[in-house]
Every structure is written in C-alpha cells, then in structure tokens.
Amino acid sequence: AQSVTQPDIHITVSEGASLELRCNYSYGATPYLFWYVQSPGQGLQLLLKYFSGDTLVQGIKGFEAEFKRSQSSFNLRKPSVHWSDAAEYFCAALSNFGNEKLTFGTGTRLTIIP
Amino acid sequence: GAGVSQSPSNKVTEKGKDVELRCDPISGHTALYWYRQSLGQGLEFLIYFQGNSAPDKSGLPSDRFSAERTGGSVSTLTIQRTQQEDSAVYLCASSFGTSGQGGETQYFGPGTRLLVL
Numbered sequence: 001a002q003s004v005t006q007p008d009i010h011i012t013v014s015e016g017a018s019l020e021l022r023c024n025y026s027y028g029a030t031p032y033l034f035w036y037v038q039s040p041g042q043g044l045q046l047l048l049k050y051f052s053g054d055t056l057v058q059g060i061k062g063f064e065a066e067f068k069r070s071q072s073s074f075n076l077r078k079p080s081v082h083w084s085d086a087a088e089y090f091c092a093a094l095s096n097f098g099n100e101k102l103t104f105g106t107g108t109r110l111t112i113i114p
Numbered sequence: 115g116a117g118v119s120q121s122p123s124n125k126v127t128e129k130g131k132d133v134e135l136r137c138d139p140i141s142g143h144t145a146l147y148w149y150r151q152s153l154g155q156g157l158e159f160l161i162y163f164q165g166n167s168a169p170d171k172s173g174l175p176s177d178r179f180s181a182e183r184t185g186g187s188v189s190t191l192t193i194q195r196t197q198q199e200d201s202a203v204y205l206c207a208s209s210f211g212t213s214g215q216g217g218e219t220q221y222f223g224p225g226t227r228l229l230v231l
Contacts, residue, residue, distance in 0.1 A: 032218050043118075043205060044222040051218065090157065094218055100145065100170060101159035102207075102220060 002027050004093050006105035014113050015083055021076040021108050023091030031093040033074040034102070035065055039087045047089075050074060061085070086112045116140065118223035120206050126229045127196055135191040135226045139208030146189050147209075147220055148181060152202035160204075163189060196230045203227050 005024045013019055025031060032051050036044040048059025055067040065076045074091060091105040119138045127133050139146050148160040159173040163183040174180070178197075183189040193200055207220040 034219070036222070043224040044207075046219065046221065049219055092157075094220075100147070100162050100164075101173065102147075102149075102157075103159075104157040106156050 002031075002093070002095065002103055004091055004103050004105040006089075006091055006108050008108045009106070010109045010111065012111040012113060013081055016080050019076075019078045019081045019085070019110070021089050021091075021110070023074045023076065023105060024072050025074065025091075025093045026072065027093060027095065029095075030069060031095050033065075033067060034092045034094070035059065035063070035074075035076050036090045036092060037061075037087045038090065038107075044090065047076070081110075081112055083112045083114070086110055118206055118208050118221055120204075120223040120226050122226060123224065124227045124229075126231065128231055129198060130195055132192065132194045133196055133228065135193075135204050135206075135228070137189045137191070137206030137208075137223060139187065139189070139206070140221060143208035143210055143221075144186065145209045145211060145220075146183060147207040148189070148191050149205045149207065150175075150202045151205055151225070155202075157205075160191070193228075196228075198230045201228055201230045 003026045007022050034049045035047040038044050047063050048057050050057050050067045058064050063078050067074050088107045088109045090107045092102045121136045146163040150158045161171050161181050165186050166183050178194045181191045203225040205225045207222045209220045
C-alpha cells in the first residue's frame, strides 16, 4: 500500500539552529512529493514540491528539501529557524497517474525555544 | 487572487442533526478535493471532483457522507445524522488540473471545524 512516514512526532530546536524534518515514502513508482505547513487553527500552506529534475528544491520561507530516490526520502531543511516557524509540518505524496488523492504523513510538530 | 474559501469556519451541532459544509475553490481550478483531519486518524482523503463528477469517492467513511459540486465550482459536503466521531476539521483543496494534466498541486482552504455534541 502507498504510504508516507514521518518518523518524528515532535521536534524542538533553538531559534537560529538548523532544522531537518524527515519524510519517507513507499510507492510503486516515484510519486510527486510535497511539504505543507499548518499553523494552529489554519489550513495547510504549501512550502515546496518535487515532481522531477533537480533533486534539491527550494520553497518559501527559506525552506528546501532534497529528494533521494535510493532512500525513498524527501527531507525538509532550513539552515536557521525563526520563532515563527513553530507549526506542524506534513509531508505528502501524490501518485503521478490516475490516483488523485494526497497521502499524508502523520505530521511533525516543531517547537522553537529562545 | 483569492484562495480556497470554506464556510462555516466553525460548526457545533447535536448528534443526529444534518450539516452542510461549503467550499469555494480557486477560480479556474477544475479539480476539488475534500479531506478530513482528526486527532486519531490524521489527514484522510474523502472525495475528489473533476468538474462536476466525482471519479473517486473511496474515502467517504459511510453512506451518511455525500458531496456534490455544481457548475464546476462550489462544492457542498453533507453529513447526515451526525455522530460524535464525525467531529474533525474538514479541509477542502483545489487544483488547476489533475496529475495527468500537469496540475498536480493542491491548494487548501482554512477548513471547517465541526464539533458534534
């Protein structure tokens, strides 16, 4: 079955520190991959996406993600986090033919400490 | 331009009542999706529309749930005889097309928070 795994339920980092959120997928063929962010009481905002080509993709708010086929991973990174980055982050995948539903990971809640 | 909008933003209802949730997609987006976000189940796909037709209803949890889309725009998700386990945030998304058409990215609305007492 198609699935997306985010191994870390909760991560705490200091403001200004670097961040990496992990995401692994299990699909028959490489899916389209997305990272969304959700602030409390808000909907999902798209951070970045990978369809094909360059495996390092840049997104909004200074985030980037690297697609690694050999590891079936699509980890999200940011060199220096800001207090406003505290939120829940969801990795998602979409099959690139026929099946239109996004499959989400369980999310990683990010806490920033001063 | 305007994003996806949903109404109401919050809905409190009594068990057994029917509720209707509305979604206005981004103008020009032909595909529309409903998801449910709950504490125990995470983010779950419910249904998607391409135009006014729904090729995939596989995520609707029971026959109490139904959805329609008219005029290729607004969609309504209806839950009949609500149960306490229906309490969740219902998210709507839209996309320019579908994965076979190059319009893969789904943009989400703010959600409707439903509480069934």
